[in-house]
Amino acid sequence: MMTPPEPPDLSISDPLGAMLGFQLRRASVAVMMALAEELATLGLNPGEASLLLFIGANEGVTQSDIGRAMRAQPANLQPLVHKLWQAGALDRVAGKGRAIALSLSDEGRVLCEKVSRAFARNEARITRRVPAERRAEMIELLRLICMDACRPGGRETE
Amino acid sequence: MMTPPEPPDLSISDPLGAMLGFQLRRASVAVMMALAEELATLGLNPGEASLLLFIGANEGVTQSDIGRAMRAQPANLQPLVHKLWQAGALDRVAGKGRAIALSLSDEGRVLCEKVSRAFARNEARITRRVPAERRAEMIELLRLICMDACRPGGRETE
């Protein structure tokens, strides 16, 4: 349901258009598609690329750490780690227990820099028409929305 | 990759947290999960529910109309239409060609009202901490982000 947006047809009313929730969804899908396009030349998808950035910012983390921090199942990010490792971007050194500390190889650092620039290009592209003084505020509001949406119960006042 | 958010652990840096693109993604996923939870008692998922709202606001549309307006492939929303029809919520009357005009049955109107209230509850829940005077602005900014992200080329100036 609902992949990208784009101003469709007139004469058809869009009851979802006035809802913040669905504008969020639409914007998110569009931004992800743009990011995927930006990353295509590097042979990475958004998940792999963000994993690379995350490891670059937290050298020595394990898959479990990543799973907790990014709220992803370790089983799901295992293929991503495997792909990055096979591409020669990661070093894996044994830690305590079965844990494996992940860090960037020299090659990985180069790739990470390219990924970082691709993310920056994407950010510039999508915030082109967002007033600079509103950007931080918007990020903060999105964070709040996130927390409120995740709160289990319905809506207790505050 | 990345299902819900929630403040994870400290001592781990989150390079994605400062990016509007990923906050959008996280907020969107969280909001969708909250909406799905809100709709669960009605036996509908967000796609089916929004389809019902859309038909309610545009009685007589065909699947092709919906596909164009919502940017979904007709092949993908066929199962949704079928489910709503089987649930007795839709009337289907033959139109021109193979077209079938969709509208709400009496039962569908009742269900649509419940769906509408569920959407409203969800909106209230996620905008609890969004200042009222910022809401419209935020929707407009999201619309702009959407359009800019969808623009095919990279970033021509403006």
Next chain:
DNA sequence: TCCGTATATTATGAACCATAACATACCGAC
């Protein structure tokens, strides 16, 4: 030594989206 915990990995299935192929009804040209 043995049990419990934590981690990584594999296998499997569900949900969603995209594409392609097919069937059918209208419309216009000849």
Next chain:
DNA sequence: GTCGGTATGTTATGGTTCATAATATACGGA
């Protein structure tokens, strides 16, 4: 009137993503 093109709906199929369960292994403590 027939024929070909177009639009629509439907079915089938594959890919991607995510969740869950099961398995294997390493550490720590009773």
